[in-house]
Amino acid sequence: MSDSIQPQILVEIAELARTLGHAHRVALLCHISEEERPVEKLAELAGLSLANASQHLQNLKRAGFVDTRRDGKRILYRLGSGPVMVLLGGLQQFAEFKRAELRQVVVDSFAQPSRLHGISREELLLRLADGGVTLLDVRPEHEYALGHLPGALNIPLEELQGRLGELPQGQQIVAYCRGPYCVLSRDAVTMLRTSGLTARCLESGYPDWLAAGLKVEKAG
Incomplete structure (x- = not known):
């Protein structure tokens, strides 16, 4: 392990990676990146039940990947602060790289x-x-x-x-x-x-x- 990398940072990175380790959460993030949306619309787009979508969104929110704001009676989900799109883009690039290696x-x-x-x-x-x-x-x-x-x-x-x-x-x-x-x-x-x-x-x-x-x- 490099002396410049603190163990706690590695733990935090692992926790963030674990949060993204579900296809439904990645799909929800992609839909949120297009525009702010309420949970009902996100559930429809991702093909999930309302309860399932809500659970995944709460996991994403706890990790800071998404945030919410109130619009009248609706709660809208939007991307959290930080380079969330950069992270998604990097994951996509690596996935395509691995695909190119295999096929x-x-x-x-x-x-x-x-x-x-x-x-x-x-x-x-x-x-x-x-x-x-x-x-x-x-x-x-x-x-x-x-x-x-x-x-x-x-x-x-x-x-x-x-x-x-x-x-x-x-x-x-x-x-x-x-x-x-x-x-x-x-x-x-x-x-x-x-x-x-x-x-x-x-x-x-x-x-x-x-x-x-x-x-x-x-x-x-």
């Missing part, structure tokens, strides 16, 4: 689209500065209204096939959604490429963009 990209249906057609946040910023890129937000309209990347068009995935004509011709399209656990942008890229358009998906998503302190816009 080749050509047979990994989840990793393949992002590896072949993905674009990093850093590369996107450079491409936006050069022009010639159309940002496409494929999240539902109400999520887009709460915040989106500057200049992004909003066409929810379920409407995309019927609204391809709204996309500008001759530009590369970069689709994005809620983040690394969301497959909306990957499905959008598949649809766009099948239709003969040049498209890539943002490897991260709106919550990661927001957590990085980059400029965002809101509708209205």
Whole structure:
């Protein structure tokens, strides 16, 4: 053990890791990262009973991963202070690294689209500065209204096939959604490429963009 690492810190790290050691809690965190939500909505999105969702949320709150605020009669859950999104992003990167070790990209249906057609946040910023890129937000309209990347068009995935004509011709399209656990942008890229358009998906998503302190816009 390094002399610079105190045993108590290791205990705290282990406790935090134990709190995140459940897929339902990670799913709840991802949904909360999109916007503040009441427990009823979180339970619905995560496919959990109200009691089960409440129990997981209390565990997350005790560890500081989430916080609450009162909005009239409702209690809304939001991310706690600190780099929660950075932590989730790091876990996702490591999970993808392990997946790549165990399976080749050509047979990994989840990793393949992002590896072949993905674009990093850093590369996107450079491409936006050069022009010639159309940002496409494929999240539902109400999520887009709460915040989106500057200049992004909003066409929810379920409407995309019927609204391809709204996309500008001759530009590369970069689709994005809620983040690394969301497959909306990957499905959008598949649809766009099948239709003969040049498209890539943002490897991260709106919550990661927001957590990085980059400029965002809101509708209205």
